[in-house]
Amino acid sequence: MCLPCCGLSRPERELANRLAFSRSRLRRGEHLYRIGDSFNSLYAVRNGFFKSVTPLDNGREQVTGFSMPGEVLGLDGIGPERHAFNCIALEDSEVCAIPFGGLQSLAFEIPSLQRHFYKMMSREITRGHGVMLQLGSMNAEERLAMFLLNLSRRFAARGYSESEFNLRMTREEIGSYLSLTLETVSRTFSKLQDERLICVQQKLIRILNKAGLEGVMGRQGN
Amino acid sequence: MCLPCCGLSRPERELANRLAFSRSRLRRGEHLYRIGDSFNSLYAVRNGFFKSVTPLDNGREQVTGFSMPGEVLGLDGIGPERHAFNCIALEDSEVCAIPFGGLQSLAFEIPSLQRHFYKMMSREITRGHGVMLQLGSMNAEERLAMFLLNLSRRFAARGYSESEFNLRMTREEIGSYLSLTLETVSRTFSKLQDERLICVQQKLIRILNKAGLEGVMGRQGN
DNA sequence: CGTTGCGTTGAATAAGGTCAAATAGAGTGG
């Protein structure tokens, strides 16, 4: 079941089965959707990895987020009825499209689904504000520690290892997301490795000292 | 009428009148709501000025936004049903409380109201991502230019002068919002003044060259 | 007046960006 159904009770789930989900596959580099595309569906990531990207006023692009299996994509389109980001597969991936029209009619019958939506959207708000706001007050080491711990937590929540994982994105994409140059990202990985907090082998990251990493974040501005 | 009713047609507005709005006054420094307060209402700012503040992990606080008359406060609470920010009056202010329960029942009868909500929440998402994301790639001058232009646009939209206005917040609060130190904010105001783009007299700001200010933002990372 | 909060300015410092070069892998074709 690929719907984010954690907010639903059993009979509601059966109702939800009325929705026709369609899967689709994407190759690495393909767009799931583009800015301005009309918004029809939410997408549950079944496998693979995605980045969301937005163009900046100055013509450059900024990565706004990464999405892994089990997570929902496309919430940015709900209000404006057009997508606000470009969403691109970082590797060959598969998603499950959830038609929003049907979902919305369902929501009229199922108040808890309505609430569930508000929750998801609201989490988006908080995530955006929360994560992004913090960035400003954090130095490079803190940003990277936060990034890794966030990934780790999400991997764990989806049943993957929390201490060892492959980054699917380049240093440049990480830098764009964290507002750092790729050189600083690289240097900071090395620094965290020197401190024996992580082990870096190309894209493979091993977290050696989780508490230590959390300490990096905690000691900010103290 | 203090409801954000721009999305409603006439009969819907009449329906909306069934909602009981209650006004309340706040003194400078008083909390409109605090983090963790149960979420009951949205608030339309009638007059005055507010800041939203969130505590950071390290114990310090960060200003996440400013709100002026005509704007809606409290959207952060919808999903979690508890407020996610502290909201504090920057001067003696008056708000209009819109009970959310009633609003939600209304939304069941009025699909356009439902959509309107999605829109407002979604705008919150976009605003958060949009503004905050940009910060990372902007230097102090660009940040301040953006801040002033944003304020100017919002003042204009509410019927105030777009070229001359009083800042209700301190340099420190601006700095917190933009992730700069208060000294850098001050220096940068001076710099913009030296460039004849603005005129600063304590809290009174006059925008002398709007195009120039926009140019400051535009030339980022060119 | 003296105090207090807020704002401005200067000098020294630290952090990250920029530019440049070296290295390492992954994939390709011979």
Add this chain to the structure above:
DNA sequence: CCACTCTATTTGACCTTATTCAACGCAACG
């Protein structure tokens, strides 16, 4: 299997920018 190429990554040297620390100015208010 090897050379070749392309891209990603790492590292170094230098420079720009914002922060830090400190001093001073100013206005409001008791």
